[in-house]
Amino acid sequence: xxxxxxxxxxxxxxxxxxxxxxxxxxxxxxxxxxxxxxxxxxxxxxxxxxxxxxxxxxxxxxxxxxxxxxxxxxxxxxxxxxxxxxxxxxxxxxxxxxxxxxxxxxxxxxxxxxxxxxxxxxxxxxxxxxxxxxxxxxxxxxxxxxxxxxxxxxxxxxxxxxxxxxxxxxxxxxxxxxxxxxxxxxxxxxxxxxxxxxxxxxxxxxxxxxxxxxxxxxxxxxxxxxxxxxxxxxxxxxxxxxxxxxxxxxxxxxxxxxxxxxxxxxxxxxxxxxxxxxxxxxxxxxxxxxxxxxxxxxxxxxxxxxxxxxxxxxxxxxxxxxxxxxxxxxxxxxxxxxxxxxxxxxxxxxxxxxxxxxxxxxxxxxxxxxxxxxxxxxxxxxxxxxxxxxxxxxxxxxxxxxxxxxxxxxxxxxxxxxxxxxxxxxxx
RNA sequence: GGAGACGUGGCCGAGAGGCUGAAGGCGCUCCCCUGCUAAGGGAGUAUAGGGUUUGUAGCUCUAUCGAGAGUUCGAAUCUCUCCGUCUCCGCCA
Numbered sequence: 458x459x460x461x462x463x464x465x466x467x468x469x470x471x472x473x474x475x476x477x478x479x480x481x482x483x484x485x486x487x488x489x490x491x492x493x494x495x496x497x498x499x500x501x502x503x504x505x506x507x508x509x510x511x512x513x514x515x516x517x518x519x520x521x522x523x524x525x526x527x528x529x530x531x532x533x534x535x536x537x538x539x540x541x542x543x544x545x546x547x548x549x550x551x552x553x554x555x556x557x558x559x560x561x562x563x564x565x566x567x568x569x570x571x572x573x574x575x576x577x578x579x580x581x582x583x584x585x586x587x588x589x590x591x592x593x594x595x596x597x598x599x600x601x602x603x604x605x606x607x608x609x610x611x612x613x614x615x616x617x618x619x620x621x622x623x624x625x626x627x628x629x630x631x632x633x634x635x636x637x638x639x640x641x642x643x644x645x646x647x648x649x650x651x652x653x654x655x656x657x658x659x660x661x662x663x664x665x666x667x668x669x670x671x672x673x674x675x676x677x678x679x680x681x682x683x684x685x686x687x688x689x690x691x692x693x694x695x696x697x698x699x700x701x702x703x704x705x706x707x708x709x710x711x712x713x714x715x716x717x718x719x720x721x722x723x724x725x726x727x728x729x730x731x732x733x734x735x736x737x738x739x740x741x742x743x744x745x746x747x748x749x750x751x752x753x754x755x756x757x758x759x760x761x762x763x764x765x766x767x768x769x770x771x772x773x774x775x776x777x778x779x780x781x782x783x784x785x786x787x788x789x790x791x792x793x794x795x796x797x798x799x800x801x802x803x804x805x806x807x808x809x810x811x812x813x814x815x816x817x818x819x820x821x822x823x824x825x826x827x828x829x830x831x832x833x834x835x836x837x838x839x840x841x842x843x844x845x846x847x848x849x850x851x852x853x854x855x856x857x858x859x860x861x862x863x864x865x866x867x868x869x870x871x872x873x874x875x876x877x878x879x880x881x882x883x884x885x
Numbered sequence: 886g887g888a889g890a891c892g893u894g895g896c897c898g899a900g901a902g903g904c905u906g907a908a909g910g911c912g913c914u915c916c917c918c919u920g921c922u923a924a925g926g927g928a929g930u931a932u933a934g935g936g937u938u939u940g941u942a943g944c945u946c947u948a949u950c951g952a953g954a955g956u957u958c959g960a961a962u963c964u965c966u967c968c969g970u971c972u973c974c975g976c977c978a
Binding site: 506836 | 947
């Protein structure tokens with residue numbers, strides 16, 4: 458969420474910046490509501506003050522044994538007015554809150570301007586796509602024939618867009634996960650294990666709600682057993698539980714930066730993507746991801762994004778997978794992000810670069826919702842900045858390893874850094 | 886799953902319809918005293934929002950005692966729902 462004070466102070470300026478990302482801020486509606494808010498809230502508070510002081514008067518009068526009947530009658534008339542004023546004030550504030558909560562973050566000055574994917578800017582390339590003296594296969598062909606990838610079984614036990622992996626393939630995925638976690642551990646991230654199911658407050662904190670509910674899996678409540686009124690969801694990314702670790706916290710300045718890494722499955726309904734990437738492991742309802750999160754001092758978030766992106770790159774470099782680094786343009790960055798880098802890995806099976814990591818600086822946009830703050834010295838608590846990124850999407854990394862390391866006979870060479878995690882096996 | 890107890894500021898802990906945004910203690914900050922150390926004395930020490938304002942300063946108002954709803958002129962205190970913690974029993978990887 459953006460700072461309501463800043464929004465108020467510079468509504469048109471912010472509208473201008475949001476326009477860069479293709480978002481039109483309804484300035485007039487907000488101005489009208491703000492005027493109402495000011496009026497109603499002020500009135501409600503004045504009446505509250507009035508009631509409070511009179512009620513105190515009644516207490517004192519009663520203590521001195523005076524007749525309080527006339528005083529009671531006086532306050533009685535206040536009551537209806539107060540209730541009306543409170544209601545009006547609350548209703549205006551709820552309307553503003555609803556609008557504000559759907560306003561995306563303001564892009565960072567260094568985020569390139571553009572309308573969509575095609576305007577993203579390539580920052581650099583690393584590694585050369587290999588040339589093969591045989592016809593390359595994609596990851597499905599490489600693994601299905603050997604009985605390691607079974608789409609039909611996944612459909613049988615769940616539905617489309619799930620996968621069953623077996624034998625060396627399942628093990629390779631686990632090896633990748635371990636390798637990533639260990640590497641980030643060396644980068645100074647604390648490994649965390651977190652719930653895969655979260656409540657609405659957590660999803661609001663990181664910005665998935667209220668706007669993107671359709672992308673989430675919501676758990677059904679058991680009619681008889683569940684007495685609570687709490688809605689729970691499967692996590693779409695470990696960003697949600699990990700970032701929410703600092704929700705409602707006031708950290709000490711010297712605790713920053715907080716660096717955490719975690720591995721979780723991610724669950725996405727992929728509601729808007731029917732028909733896209735239906736083949737193989739690219740776009741699944743359930744996939745594995747290693748996620749890095751940094752909670753940082755506001756002045757450090759730009760550097761932190763560069764650093765964290767670099768940490769994601771290290772994984773690709775150690776795996777010797779060719780990739781390119783893209784700066785997403787204003788039209789393509791996510792709702793909560795001020796700046797985002799995507800890492801795209803080379804996939805020989807598709808002869809193209811595909812997104813394998815997304816690293817973003819959210820500045821204080823998430824922190825405001827989360828009420829994640831820190832205290833510098835004796836000063837008032839101020840909001841932290843949050844930065845996160847995939848390090849990496851394990852399922853897609855698996856695809857990349859399979860396709861980039863394939864041999865003419867259909868076997869897969871295991872990248873050197875993964876061999877210790879595969880019990881020394883060099884080829885599968 | 887059954888039975889009971891409980892949830893108050895950074896922490897501990899009083900409070901049981903009005904004088905309580907909250908006693909007291911610990912911790913922390915500043916000041917005084919004191920050869921050093923130790924001890925002692927004094928002051929301060931929640932968060933959010935609104936108004937005022939050039940101001941994240943000051944002043945002022947409002948809200949907050951797990952969360953929400955209710956009763957009341959008035960709720961930390963009474964009622965209800967939910968969340969959570971603890972103890973005992975049962976079950977369990």
